[in-house]
Amino acid sequence: MELWRLLYPLRTYLVVSGTLEKPNVMTADWVIPLSFQPELVGIGIGKKRYTYELIRKGKEFVIAVPDLKLLKDVWIAGTRSGRNVDKRELLSFTFVKSKKVKVPSIEECLANIECRVVKEVETGDHVLFVGEVVDASFKEEAFREGKANVETIDFLLHVANNEFTSNKKESEFV
């Protein structure tokens, strides 16, 4: 067994790169907050990915947060490379202008976190892009009172390969 699988199930996100005119999007489970002040997040991207090339060039990315309803598109984004095909033709996503970065946001997603690369870290066969969060947009009903609304939203969790699940609708408090 590959031992990193012991950290699964993990949340699944979409990483957008490129421009509004020529966007690209891939699926990514390897996403992490990294600092409160400044607000930093990290994404681990395989060095052979087209997204790697685009982020190295543009120095910006958007993390879009899909819910379970978008699973089919998440799967397509994660299994087809934008190097040879314009993924917009395969996806039902609407790419829209972001607030602060050239990379577009995805209208259908629960949230879009706009980031500028401040550091690149080599980690084996991946690179961790550390991004400063410069702005974000989100659906109020998914993040009420500053926190994820698990009572109504099906956030997406990746189990393995083509298997996904979601969160329970109940919270446990301590």
Place this chain on the structure above:
Amino acid sequence: MELWRLLYPLRTYLVVSGTLEKPNVMTADWVIPLSFQPELVGIGIGKKRYTYELIRKGKEFVIAVPDLKLLKDVWIAGTRSGRNVDKRELLSFTFVKSKKVKVPSIEECLANIECRVVKEVETGDHVLFVGEVVDASFKEEAFREGKANVETIDFLLHVANNEFTSNKKESEFV
């Protein structure tokens, strides 16, 4: 709203440091796989944490994977500092010898991932410790056939503050 919260809910883990004779454990949501080959994982640790001191000194850590049943202990581990108190006195965990590292594992957890630090990355108010996975132990029923068993196990998800949830018991396939 703090924008990194848009990545939540996130899985919650335990980070063990120190030694079998003097272990310490903290709760951490900021945990990420970083490479397939070599197998690398990362943990983001606040610079003021006691765990930060211990990992800098010992260059090893264990990521222990709790389930929902261990929530009370997870909460204590995340809200009390081991600098002033021996957390073993507060926790119901059994610390046991790991296979390859001096840092102990936690018997009650679903998995224990043993790591040696290969890189330290400054990221704002946190440090990302990049660890090579040198060994692991896990409960067969939680990771059947090399993947997380969401049908029977309640993996732990952190929503915000003292609010947690878990995964659904059904999978969606694409």
